[in-house]
Amino acid sequence: MAKGARDNIILQCTECKERNYVTTKNKKATPNRLEFNKFCRRCRCHRLHRENK
Numbered sequence: 097m098a099k100g101a102r103d104n105i106i107l108q109c110t111e112c113k114e115r116n117y118v119t120t121k122n123k124k125a126t127p128n129r130l131e132f133n134k135f136c137r138r139c140r141c142h143r144l145h146r147e148n149k
């Protein structure tokens with residue numbers, strides 16, 4: 097296991113609130129909320145996904 101400040105985060109669809117993606121980030125290097133335009137299975141199209149703990 098890697099030591100350090102990388103934390104698991106969940107990317108949640110801003111439209112339907114489905115949690116579609118899990119990733120990691122360094123909270124010290126990236127204190128702001130991440131946003132990605134990714135495919136949502138429930139919406140069946142690309143939606144903005146936002147970091148959600």
Ligand SMILES: [Zn+2]
Binds near residue numbers: 109112113114136140
């Ligand atoms: Zn969605």
